[in-house]
Amino acid sequence: MTARLTQEGPYRFRIEPTGEMRVPGVVFASRELLIEADQAVDQVANVATLPGVVEASYAMPDIHWGYGFAIGGVAATDPRQGGVVSPGGVGFDISCGVRLMAADIDDAGLRPVLQDVMNGLDPAVPRGMGRGAVWRLSGRQDMMGILTGGSRYAVERGHGDERDLLRCEDAGAVADADPGQVSDRAIERGSGQVGSLGSGNHFLELQRVAEVYDTAVAEVFGLRPDQICVMIHSGSRGLGHQICTDHVRAMEKSMARYGIRVPDRQLACAPLESPEGRSYLGAMAAAANYGRANRQLLAHAARQVFEKVAGARLDLVYDVSHNLAKMEEHPVDGERRLLCVHRKGATRALPPGHADLPDDLRDVGQPVLIPGTMSTSSYVLAGVPDGPAFYSTCHGAGRAKSRHQAARGVSGRELKARMERGGIAVRGASWRGLAEEAADAYKDVSAVIEAAEGAGLGRKIARLVPVGVVKG
DNA sequence: ATGTAC
Numbered sequence: 269m270t271a272r273l274t275q276e277g278p279y280r281f282r283i284e285p286t287g288e289m290r291v292p293g294v295v296f297a298s299r300e301l302l303i304e305a306d307q308a309v310d311q312v313a314n315v316a317t318l319p320g321v322v323e324a325s326y327a328m329p330d331i332h333w334g335y336g337f338a339i340g341g342v343a344a345t346d347p348r349q350g351g352v353v354s355p356g357g358v359g360f361d362i363s364c365g366v367r368l369m370a371a372d373i374d375d376a377g378l379r380p381v382l383q384d385v386m387n388g389l390d391p392a393v394p395r396g397m398g399r400g401a402v403w404r405l406s407g408r409q410d411m412m413g414i415l416t417g418g419s420r421y422a423v424e425r426g427h428g429d430e431r432d433l434l435r436c437e438d439a440g441a442v443a444d445a446d447p448g449q450v451s452d453r454a455i456e457r458g459s460g461q462v463g464s465l466g467s468g469n470h471f472l473e474l475q476r477v478a479e480v481y482d483t484a485v486a487e488v489f490g491l492r493p494d495q496i497c498v499m500i501h502s503g504s505r506g507l508g509h510q511i512c513t514d515h516v517r518a519m520e521k522s523m524a525r526y527g528i529r530v531p532d533r534q535l536a537c538a539p540l541e542s543p544e545g546r547s548y549l550g551a552m553a554a555a556a557n558y559g560r561a562n563r564q565l566l567a568h569a570a571r572q573v574f575e576k577v578a579g580a581r582l583d584l585v586y587d588v589s590h591n592l593a594k595m596e597e598h599p600v601d602g603e604r605r606l607l608c609v610h611r612k613g614a615t616r617a618l619p620p621g622h623a624d625l626p627d628d629l630r631d632v633g634q635p636v637l638i639p640g641t642m643s644t645s646s647y648v649l650a651g652v653p654d655g656p657a658f659y660s661t662c663h664g665a666g667r668a669k670s671r672h673q674a675a676r677g678v679s680g681r682e683l684k685a686r687m688e689r690g691g692i693a694v695r696g697a698s699w700r701g702l703a704e705e706a707a708d709a710y711k712d713v714s715a716v717i718e719a720a721e722g723a724g725l726g727r728k729i730a731r732l733v734p735v736g737v738v739k740g
Numbered sequence: 741a742t743g744t745a746c
Binding site: 335359360361364397398457466467468469470503504505506508509510512513591 | 741742743744
């Protein structure tokens with residue numbers, strides 16, 4: 269399927285429904301950001317063919333090609349119209365997301381002890397392919413607690429403070445998790461990885477607040493100029509990956525039985541109201557809780573290093589997933605409907621006044637955490653009223669070069685030396701992994717943010733720059 | 741993203 273885009277706003281393009289498409293496609297981006305997104309735009313059109321899809325198949329400004337759905341894709345389905353859930357619309361790294369903590373020291377206070385803090389974090393933050401973990405599970409009971417209780421269970425077991433949970437999406441745990449739908453193999457893969465970064469673009473960074481665009485909202489979030497922050501990007505490791513694999517396979521087998529045909533095999537799906545659909549949703553929610561517990565443990569490990577080495581406290585700003593499907597109420601055709609909103613490489617961005625926000629954030633909107641690259645800015649946005657795309661925005665810079673291309677351009681050793689000359693401390697897991705994550709392998713995150721803000725998907729609150737990178 | 745294939 270070749271999709272044709274027509275511009276209908278400064279940062280809004282439309283794909284007219286043709287063929288099997290049930291709704292239009294809508295891509296929020298600038299012309300420049302779309303130049304190399306052809307395959308991903310085809311995927312936006314493919315998603316528009318899914319049974320029960322409502323309103324439009326959306327894409328965020330950092331859109332790029334992914335498994336079935338584009339990364340940066342958002343699509344909602346209605347169970348009352350035979351709507352489906354598709355694991356490809358969540359991604360292999362279920363509940364991958366970002367956590368931001370703010371320190372009670374500023375850049376000048378950190379500099380004298382920066383290397384000591386980095387040397388403390390280096391052994392305290394397990395990372396790299398297949399490696400784990402902060403928490404050695406004592407048995408099946410701990411795993412069940414994590415799968416149903418997420419960050420809440422981690423805090424109950426002493427890995428954090430009760431007040432952390434107020435600043436977690438879903439107060440730290442997704443409801444409706446069904447550990448019974450998680451395979452033994454997934455549990456086995458996940459049991460030695462609770463509290464580990466993983467590899468690829470996952471990281472723990474020390475960052476400095478370089479610019480504040482809205483002082484009042486930043487203050488509510490807990491951010492001020494020159495302050496040191498810790499940002500964590502990680503997900504559900506081998507457990508989420510195995511759950512995705514298991515349920516894609518089951519759905520591939522059941523699709524014919526439900527009379528579902530999709531233009532791409534990777535769009536395997538099942539009706540929300542079917543045993544296969546419900547089974548995936550229960551397992552996915554369990555993986556989401558694992559991902560949140562994982563970030564809670566990493567945060568707590570960083571907190572202990574900061575306290576011991578720098579005498580500094582870390583307060584949670586927010587924790588939000590950018591790979592998840594959630595049942596949410598949204599107005600469609602003037603009627604409030606319960607929809608399954610798939611966000612894959614897209615961040616939920618609740619507007620001011622939303623009932624699901626904690627009391628202290630309700631007047632200002634949800635903090636939206638957008639990591640850039642190891643050498644460029646990250647952003648904190650806030651959700652805005654009337655956000656299109658079911659209150660969603662972008663999730664990062666978006667890859668521009670393949671991993672192979674990136675590693676050909678620079679060696680890991682060269683890149684680390686270059687970053688350290690620029691004042692950024694680096695603790696990697698592998699030289700190859702470092703080279704693959706070079707900033708020039710990504711699009712310009714500032715252009716992505718400009719498009720997101722221009723399209724009305726969120727608004728800028730603060731810009732952060734890297735000071736130290738602990739890389740998976 | 742991922743014990744980079746079962």
